[in-house]
Amino acid sequence: MTTSQNTPQSHDPKIIVALDYADSASALKLVAQLDPALCRLKVGKELFTSAGPQFVESLARSNFGVFLDLKFHDIPNTVAKACSAASNLGVWMLNVHASGGMEMMQAAKQAVDTSASKPLLIAVTVLTSMNQQTLNQIGIQTDIATHVLNLATLTQQAGLDGVVCSALEAEILRTKLGNDFCLVTPGIRPANVNKDDQSRVVTPADALNMGSSYLVIGRPITQAANPLKALEAIHAECVS
Numbered sequence: 552m553t554t555s556q557n558t559p560q561s562h563d564p565k566i567i568v569a570l571d572y573a574d575s576a577s578a579l580k581l582v583a584q585l586d587p588a589l590c591r592l593k594v595g596k597e598l599f600t601s602a603g604p605q606f607v608e609s610l611a612r613s614n615f616g617v618f619l620d621l622k623f624h625d626i627p628n629t630v631a632k633a634c635s636a637a638s639n640l641g642v643w644m645l646n647v648h649a650s651g652g653m654e655m656m657q658a659a660k661q662a663v664d665t666s667a668s669k670p671l672l673i674a675v676t677v678l679t680s681m682n683q684q685t686l687n688q689i690g691i692q693t694d695i696a697t698h699v700l701n702l703a704t705l706t707q708q709a710g711l712d713g714v715v716c717s718a719l720e721a722e723i724l725r726t727k728l729g730n731d732f733c734l735v736t737p738g739i740r741p742a743n744v745n746k747d748d749q750s751r752v753v754t755p756a757d758a759l760n761m762g763s764s765y766l767v768i769g770r771p772i773t774q775a776a777n778p779l780k781a782l783e784a785i786h787a788e789c790v791s
């Protein structure tokens with residue numbers, strides 16, 4: 552597995568907790584309850600928009616690795632500049648949308664690789680909230696697993712480190728794209744937990760068995776009565 556030179560952890564926790572909060576104070580309250588031996592952190596559009604790059608930079612200096620999940624999607628020059636700026640925050644991983652195409656992804660990769668910290672760069676294939684019907688609604692008639700494989704293949708050809716996909720597609724991507732390609736899978740739900748707005752969901756243990764490299768988990772941890780206990784239970788399920 553490719554690893555970032557700036558990874559602050561010598562170990563490699565598989566769980567990435569999604570800090571989907573409205574402000575930095577709420578996010579930090581959760582972070583204070585978590586154990587960096589068990590997880591990394593993800594900052595997405597809501598928290599980044601409210602708390603800003605300085606917050607991400609300070610979080611990236613903590614013992615947690617930070618995945619900056621802004622899913623850049625624009626013309627190549629704009630995405631490359633955004634990726635340079637994001638890399639300079641010292642994050643462990645960042646992402647773009649694979650549907651931005653080869654030229655956009657190559658520009659992003661070049662920007663990341665010429666930064667001082669060289670974070671991992673991955674691309675979103677098909678959002679885990681989407682199903683076959685929502686894919687058809689945007690004009691794509693290909694079956695979802697094939698579309699994910701096509702976008703992931705393009706991502707690998709562009710030289711990126713991996714993709715965001717559902718764990719439902721992890722087995723086919725592992726077979727076709729090899730063991731060194733990073734598969735980051737949101738849509739993770741322990742058994743009997745609400746799916747919320749996710750469509751393509753898999754349990755934590757099944758996701759790892761199917762070939763996921765990292766599990767992105769938000770509400771099952773952040774909205775638990777005791778987030779650390781929820782994290783520990785998921786971690787235990789994964790290692791057993």
Ligand SMILES: O=c1ccn([C@@H]2O[C@H](COP(=O)(O)O)[C@@H](O)[C@H]2O)c(=O)[nH]1
Nearest residue numbers: 569595677678679737738767768769770
């Ligand atoms: O395809 C995708 C890409 C990103 N996400 C993000 O992951 C978390 C999931 O949160 P849950 O509360 O566990 O559903 C969230 O931040 C999404 O923006 C995704 O779900 N699917």
